[in-house]
Every structure is written in structure tokens, then in C-alpha cells.
Amino acid sequence: MSKAxxxxxxxxxxxxxxxxxxxxxxxSMVDAKTISRxxxxxxxxxxxxxxxxxxxxxxxxxxxELSLGHAGFMSVGAFTGAIVSGWILNANADMDPTLRFIxxxxxxxxxxxxxxxxxxxxxxRLRGDYxxxxxxxxxxxxxxxxxxxxxxxxxxxxxxxxxxxxxxxxVTMLVDGAKGALKITRISTFTAGFILVLITxxxxxxxxxxxxxxxxxxxxxxxxxxxxxxxxVMKYKMMAFVTAAVLAGMAGALFSLNxxxxxxxxxxxxxxxxxxxxxxxxxxxxxxxxxVAAVFLTVLPEVLREFADYxxxxxxxxxxxxxxxxxxxxxxxxxxxxFSPVTRLFRKNGPxxxxxxxxx
Amino acid sequence: xxxxxxxxxxVSLGSIYAIIALGYTMVYGIAKMLNFAHGDxxxxxxxxxxxxxxxxxxxxxxxxxxxMAVCTVLGITIEGLAYRPLxxxxxxxxxxxxxxxxxxxxxxxxxxxxxxxxxxxxxxxxSTTIRLGELTxxxxxxxxxxxxAVIMIGLTLFTNRxxxxxxxxxxxxxxxxxxxxxxxxxxxxxxTFAIGSALAAIAGVLLCSTYxxxxxxxxxxxxxxxFTAAVFGGIGxxxxxxxxxxxxxxxxxxxxxxxxxxxxxxIVFVVLIIVLLVxxxxxxxxxxxxxx
Numbered sequence: 344m345s346k347a348x349x350x351x352x353x354x355x356x357x358x359x360x361x362x363x364x365x366x367x368x369x370x371s372m373v374d375a376k377t378i379s380r381x382x383x384x385x386x387x388x389x390x391x392x393x394x395x396x397x398x399x400x401x402x403x404x405x406x407x408e409l410s411l412g413h414a415g416f417m418s419v420g421a422f423t424g425a426i427v428s429g430w431i432l433n434a435n436a437d438m439d440p441t442l443r444f445i446x447x448x449x450x451x452x453x454x455x456x457x458x459x460x461x462x463x464x465x466x467x468r469l470r471g472d473y474x475x476x477x478x479x480x481x482x483x484x485x486x487x488x489x490x491x492x493x494x495x496x497x498x499x500x501x502x503x504x505x506x507x508x509x510x511x512x513x514v515t516m517l518v519d520g521a522k523g524a525l526k527i528t529r530i531s532t533f534t535a536g537f538i539l540v541l542i543t544x545x546x547x548x549x550x551x552x553x554x555x556x557x558x559x560x561x562x563x564x565x566x567x568x569x570x571x572x573x574x575x576v577m578k579y580k581m582m583a584f585v586t587a588a589v590l591a592g593m594a595g596a597l598f599s600l601n602x603x604x605x606x607x608x609x610x611x612x613x614x615x616x617x618x619x620x621x622x623x624x625x626x627x628x629x630x631x632x633x634x635v636a637a638v639f640l641t642v643l644p645e646v647l648r649e650f651a652d653y654x655x656x657x658x659x660x661x662x663x664x665x666x667x668x669x670x671x672x673x674x675x676x677x678x679x680x681x682f683s684p685v686t687r688l689f690r691k692n693g694p695x696x697x698x699x700x701x702x703x
Numbered sequence: 704x705x706x707x708x709x710x711x712x713x714v715s716l717g718s719i720y721a722i723i724a725l726g727y728t729m730v731y732g733i734a735k736m737l738n739f740a741h742g743d744x745x746x747x748x749x750x751x752x753x754x755x756x757x758x759x760x761x762x763x764x765x766x767x768x769x770x771m772a773v774c775t776v777l778g779i780t781i782e783g784l785a786y787r788p789l790x791x792x793x794x795x796x797x798x799x800x801x802x803x804x805x806x807x808x809x810x811x812x813x814x815x816x817x818x819x820x821x822x823x824x825x826x827x828x829x830s831t832t833i834r835l836g837e838l839t840x841x842x843x844x845x846x847x848x849x850x851x852a853v854i855m856i857g858l859t860l861f862t863n864r865x866x867x868x869x870x871x872x873x874x875x876x877x878x879x880x881x882x883x884x885x886x887x888x889x890x891x892x893x894x895t896f897a898i899g900s901a902l903a904a905i906a907g908v909l910l911c912s913t914y915x916x917x918x919x920x921x922x923x924x925x926x927x928x929x930f931t932a933a934v935f936g937g938i939g940x941x942x943x944x945x946x947x948x949x950x951x952x953x954x955x956x957x958x959x960x961x962x963x964x965x966x967x968x969x970i971v972f973v974v975l976i977i978v979l980l981v982x983x984x985x986x987x988x989x990x991x992x993x994x995x
Contacts, residue, residue, distance in 0.1 A: 480972035660804030
């Protein structure tokens with residue numbers, strides 16, 4: 344096994360170990376009721392945000408395309424999940440909630456994937472900032488369209504109307520335009536969220552480390568060179584984009600089935616930006632980084648609750664400072680000099696390695 | 704006459720978008736960055752003018768001048784503190800910094816002025832209407848269009864005729880070469896931010912005079928729309944931003960009037976996507992040739 348391969352394997356195993364460990368600790372805390380209420384309420388959203396961050400990292404970090412509309416796919420998934428779950432409940436109330444959850448999440452993934460495919464065809468023809476603005480535009484279009492969609496259910500059949508609310512008598516509304524999806528039954532569980540996170544990680548890590556994943560990264564590093572080596576740029580960029588859309592859709596279903604109502608206004612451009620911040624702070628192309636950043640930045644505002652008035656201000660300042668500290672050559676140099684005695688200790692060959700002093 | 708009414712409203716809204724888009728496109732052309740905080744500078748400008756008129760009782764023109772001055776200083780400060788250290792960094796890092804700056808401005812405004820939305824005072828521009836036969840035109844629409852036209856002509860003259868304008872075009876063409884020719888790149892970028900932010904203050908007042916609700920998030924949606932307008936016209940191109948802004952405003956108003964009120968925003972974005980598919984660098988953008 345080559346050195347790089349071994350390093351990657353260790354990193355991947357560490358990611359899984361961390362997540363599985365965190366799950367068991369948190370689950371036992373939930374069972375023993377030692378967990379704070381606010382944190383307990385955050386567990387499932389955290390899982391959803393991890394899925395969002397990891398899937399967006401696939402698009403931005405590995406395929407190299409800046410997408411500003413990722414929340415749109417989450418929105419598609421959230422509403423699909425709510426509709427499918429409500430429809431099944433109406434048609435067959437005896438169905439096991441777990442099975443209903445699985446069907447709803449799968450349907451959300453499929454519909455979001457189709458949306459990803461349809462949006463990917465025009466989007467991936469563009470480059471750079473133009474691509475970014477078009478993904479932003481699609482995110483806003485999805486939001487506006489869901490705002491004027493009406494879904495109702497009655498005796499096991501689904502009713503749909505667009506723009507105007509035209510429903511026969513006695514229909515239970517599932518999605519009521521701008522009021523969003525109503526009366527969702529809460530069937531998401533932390534375990535389900537944990538399993539979905541694991542699925543996300545397995546899918547993304549396997550994709551990235553496969554032949555297709557190498558092709559995806561090649562199109563990122565040099566599109567023309569990849570194309571001239573016979574890599575179909577469109578195909579592989581599409582693969583990354585659609586996979587990310589499917590995962591985001593599933594995250595959306597997990598998120599919406601954890602609440603009683605979701606409104607289209609929850610999945611705006613700002614939400615896409617939040618996920619983008621997770622990805623950039625965690626490191627482009629670094630999956631563990633995305634997970635940690637998603638957890639940390641979701642919990643942080645809750646912890647800062649006592650500074651309620653200042654927390655977004657602090658968040659903004661921290662964001663700017665982190666970006667300057669990690670990207671300004673001068674600041675980086677100062678940091679490296681300041682920490683060099685520390686980092687030298689952790690080098691593989693001991694403190695004298697830098698001076699060529701051999702093993703200690 | 705509804706058609707003409709809508710057209711005038713559309714051009715008026717579009718002129719505001721165009722003024723904001725000018726700020727985006729100039730900064731993009733020269734510093735090669737998407738300044739997401741630009742929309743929030745508009746909001747700050749509107750608040751300062753509000754404070755000037757409502758609390759200090761200043762006449763509207765003076766309040767607007769003060770607001771422009773404050774925004775100019777704000778723009779230069781933002782550039783110097785947050786963007787200048789990242790001049791050679793990856794574009795995504797700069798983008799995130801700009802987003803952080805946008806959050807910062809919004810939350811500062813929230814702390815200073817509170818979350819309650821304010822009803823914008825009657826500046827010298829709204830309230831009255833002119834009647835032309837069956838057509839009723841609000842003064843605010845006329846003034847918005849005239850002000851925008853003046854700004855556009857002034858800016859075109861500035862970039863084409865002055866030394867600084869020449870330096871700006873030069874930096875936007877090739878920063879390295881400009882530096883070698885003795886142009887002070889940092890100062891040129893500062894001036895660009897100053898002009899963009901002063902325009903943002905005017906846009907803020909015009910926007911709030913037409914849609915008189917002011918709150919800390921007022922700037923974000925017009926900001927996104929104006930950014931769209933800049934891309935629509937070809938980002939980096941000044942005439943493109945003007946054309947894109949006006950077209951976007953007209954499309955939005957017509958979409959809302961004739962297709963669906965709720966889908967107005969969606970229609971704008973659909974048109975943008977169609978335009979970009981036909982012309983991938985916008986209406987007036989220069990096609991970029993790829994070199995191997």
C-alpha cells in the first residue's frame with residue numbers, strides 16, 4: 344500500500360470512528376437524560392447539516408464548481424419528504440413509521456436527484472462566477488415555485504394545484520403555498536439521522552476515492568487536460584452534482600420530518616451560504632473538516648445564546664478573521680514562526696528533523 | 704395605459720438596480736471579487752439618510768450627501784481592513800470574507816437601529832404625481848430615472864476621460880502590467896470601492912423612496928438582484944451593468960403584472976439563465992478565450 348493511500352485510509356477510518364463514537368456517547372446521554380434540552384433538539388438538524396456540508400464539499404471541493412443554491416435541493420427534499428409521508432399516512436395509517444420514513448427519504452432523494460439532473464444540464468455548461476450565479480438563481484426559483492404549490496390529500500389520493508389553490512371539498516392540505524408544509528408527523532430519529540450521515544460519508548468517500556472520483560478531481564484541476572486525456576468533463580461533473588443533490592434532498596427530508604411545519608422561506612440563499620461557510624471553514628476537499636465545521640457552527644450559536652444580541656456579530660467577525668488568518672501570507676508566516684517550536688515536536692522525525700538531524 | 708405605467712415603473716426600478724449593479728461590476732472588473740457586502744452598504748446608506756432627515760431634521764439633499772460621505776468612508780474601510788489582506792488569496796476565501804462582512808453590517812445595523820422596520824420619511828422625491836392625459840407618473844419614478852441617467856453618463860465620462868478612470872480600466876485589463884506602468888493598484892481599488900459605495904448610498908435612498916420600508920435586511924434582496932443584473936449584462940462591463948439593471952427591472956415589473964405576482968422573482972432568474980445559456984458571458988461581456 345502506498346504512503347498516500349495509507350494516509351487516506353487512516354483519515355477515512357478516523358472520520359468514521361469519530362462519528363460512530365460521537366453517536367454512541369450522545370445516544371447514551373439521551374437515554375440517561377443527561378443531555379441539555381437545546382442540544383437534544385439540535386441532534387437531528389446537526390445530522391442534516393453534516394449531510395449538506397459533505398455533499399456540498401463534493402461539488403465545491405472535489406468537482407471545483409462553486410454552487411450557491413444547495414439549499415434549493417434541501418428544500419425539494421424537505422417538501423417531497425413531507426408530502427410523501429403525509430400521503431402514506433392518509434392512504435395507509437397502519438404502516439410502520441420507520442418504513443414510512445425510509446420511503447419518504449428515498450423519494451426525497453430521487454426527486455432532488457431529478458431536480459439536480461435537470462438543473463445540472465444548463466448549469467454545468469457555464470464556468471466560474473457565471474455558474475455560481477446560475478446556481479443561486481435556481482435556488483431562488485425553487486423557493487418561489489414551492490411558494491405557489493399546493494398539495495392536498497384525501498382518501499389516499501394526492502391533489503396538486505399550481506399558482507391558485509383549487510382543492511375539492513374535504514381535502515387535508517399537506518403543502519399550502521407560502522404557509523409551507525403543515526402538520527408533518529415527526530418521525531425522524533437521531534439513529535435515523537446517524538445512519539443517513541454514515542450513508543452520506545460512505546457514498547462520498549467511495550466516490551471520491553474511485554476511478555470516477557479521480558476523474559472528477561482531474562476536471563477540477565485542469566479541465567482542458569482532463570478532457571484531452573479522454574475524461575468526459577460533463578459526465579463526471581454531473582455525477583458529482585447529482586450525487587450531491589440526492590444527498591441534500593435526503594438531508595432535507597430528515598430535517599422536515601423532524602418538525603411539524605416547514606416553510607419555503609427556510610431554504611433561502613442565506614441557508615446555502617451557511618452550508619458554504621461550513622465547507623470553506625472545514626477545508627475544501629476535506630470531508631472530516633466539513634463534518635466538524637457543520638457540528639461546531641451549528642452548536643456554537645446555541646452555546647452563545649446568552650450573548651443573543653451579539654452572537655451573529657461575533658460569528659461575522661470570527662468568519663472574517665479566520666479567512667484573513669488562514670489566507671494572508673504575512674499572518675500565515677507570523678503564525679508559522681510563532682508555532683514552529685510546537686509543530687516541530689509533532690513532525691514524524693522528531694524535533695531535529697528540520698535541521699536534517701535524523702531520528703531521535 | 705397600464706402598459707406604459709408598468710414600463711415606467713420597470714425602468715425606474717431597473718435604474719436603481721443599475722446603480723447598485725455598477726458598484727458590483729466595477730469592483731468585479733478591477734478587484735476580481737464578488738463584493739457580497741455591497742447590498743448592505745445600500746442599507747447603511749438608506750439608514751444614514753433616514754437618521755439625517757428624521758432625527759436631525761436635515762433637508763433631504765444634505766442628508767443624502769452625508770450618507771454618501773459615510774458610505775464612501777465605509778467602503779474604503781471595508782476594502783482596507785477585510786479585502787486588502789486577501790489580495791492574492793483564493794477567490795473563495797475572499798467571497799467568504801465578503802459574506803462575513805455582509806453579516807457584520809447587517810448585525811451592526813440591527814444593534815444600532817433595531818429590528819423594527821421603519822417607514823421611510825417622505826424625501827423630496829415622492830408624494831406627488833404628474834398627469835399626462837390618462838397617464839399618471841410619480842415624481843419619484845421620474846427623479847430616479849433622471850438621477851440614474853446622470854450617474855451613468857458621469858461614470859462613463861469618468862472612466863473614459865480622466866486619469867483615474869484610465870488607471871481603473873488599466874488595472875481591470877491587467878493588474879500586473881498596470882503595476883509595472885507605475886499605477887498605484889491599491890489606491891485605484893480604494894477609489895473604485897469609494898465610488899461604488901457612494902453610488903450605493905444614492906441607490907439606498909432611491910430604493911427606500913420607492914419602497915418605503917427600511918430594516919437591516921433591506922439591502923440583501925436588491926443586492927442579489929443587482930448582482931444578477933451585473934452578470935446579466937456581462938460582469939465587469941459598465942454599460943452592461945446599466946443595460947442589465949434596466950432590463951431586469953422591466954422584466955420583474957412586467958412578470959409581476961402579466962404573469963404572476965408571486966413568481967416575479969422566479970421569472971427574473973429564469974430570464975437570466977436563458978440569457979447565460981445563449982451568451983455565457985452576459986449580454987455585453989467579452990468572451991474569454993481559454994488558453995492551454
